[in-house]
Amino acid sequence: MSWQADEETSILIRAYCLANALEYEGAGKAGSVIGRLMGERADLRQFGKDVSPLVAGLVANANSLFEEKGSDFIRDELELIAPHLLEKKVKERRVGLPELPDVGEGEVVLRFAPNPNGLLSFGHSRGIIINSEYAKAHNGTLILRFDDTDTIQKAPLLSAYEKIEEEVEWLTGLKPKIVVASERMEQYHDHAVQLLERAGAYICLCSGEKFKEIRKSKQECSHRHQEIEENLDLWMQMKDGRLNPGDAVMRVKTDMTLPNPALRDWPAFRIQDTKTNPHPRPNIGSRWRVWPLLDFQSAVEDHLQNVTHIIRGKDLMDSTRKQVLLYEKFGWQYPTTIYWGRVKIHEYGGFSTSQIRKDIESGKYSGWDDVRLPTIAAMRRKGMNAEALKAFWIELGLTQKDISVPLSSLFSHDTKIIDMKCPRISFVREPKALELVSGGLPTSITVPSHPEHSDFKPREIDISAKVIMVEKADFDEALSKSNKFRLKELADIEITEGKAIITSIDSAGGLKIVHWV
Structure with a gap:
């Protein structure tokens, strides 16, 4: 058996x-x-x-x-x-974030680097909070860097820059150092030339489809063996207009036999048509034709800003691998990198900043603060506290495990914060009127506004009409056990012929407590 x-x-x-x-x-x-x-x-x-x-x-x-x-x-x-x-x-249970590894004697420098193609989403708040908390803990620097060098697929939104800066300050209480990538193009171009002169990159004239096949077959492109002078001349042709968008890209020379195809001679610069599609920042506009792709721009900027730690999603591991290869060519030390897994909020599902922007422009949503959206602006409009978002992300920590949580997990943190600073009020659903009979009741009573804050101004409740409201469910439950119960902060009562007979102002103890208005 x-x-x-x-x-x-x-x-x-x-x-x-x-x-x-x-x-x-x-x-x-x-x-x-x-x-x-x-x-x-x-x-x-x-x-x-x-x-x-x-x-x-x-x-x-x-x-x-x-x-x-x-x-x-x-x-x-x-x-x-x-x-x-x-x-x-x-x-x-761990309290707070884990210790930041590899903290040396110098200053700790971290960065949060959004693409300003829209305002910040709930997901962005993780990077802001985690990086800022480590910066605070080590008296370090938090950089807010706008990675805005893509004017084609994720065109920057001019109004987003100032609003993102304000949202970061709201979330962190810090005024971060601001870096705008599009305003630092000269540095990226200088490093492109340095890399070409070191034979660490080349100008590729293959079409995208052709190079895709070359990369798949692990073969080397014929342009890979061009002389340095030829590459520098082609670079100038990219810049001065003799080559058009799609004609050429600059590729970082890695190894075409690497197991990961994404790392094989990855593209670092391309030509963008900024005459018909200018950058939205007035001081940039159509000034530049050749733009760095994110992995090159981000890597160089991290080095120039002396970033010591990069904390980001594990979906960007390939970016790290590309950038490490680039750092090796320049002889630089790559920052310590920490990853987190994906966090999915049940009620939000999948979304992207680009799609939200399209939906706003089409009129589906009223704006970035439409309460139906998973944006920081929408959360602020609904009354969410920055401290609640901070507590939520710190509690989740830096695990690489993908997790899915309900929105109630976030709201519970917000409730705790609100509860401690807001006076209490009473509310009853399905109210049932009770007539209070005898007992020497005063015309009004004073009750605490918050059980843990004696400094809050107490509430004065007028009961001169001798009629109060209780919740029908509470009333029915109390009567199912006894015809006696206590009205919170008021009196013990006994229900007789539908009326509430006051038996004692002081609590006799042992009775169900029912709240009322």
């Missing part, structure tokens, strides 16, 4: 599975739970074959609950069935 868990054991196993899912952020492991269970319950070891599938199923269920309903739901469940496990977890 196969083994079956009794009620106590079932609850214990479920609790361990929930705690495991919480510890591993929705990636709980059955083996870990089984090891703990067998270590503490030697009597179950003989039933290992029966215990294992039970644990596996409960671990899968706990992971699904974490994914669908978030960590707060798991904690609530543990609070009900095994609060001691939760207490242990809280004690062991």
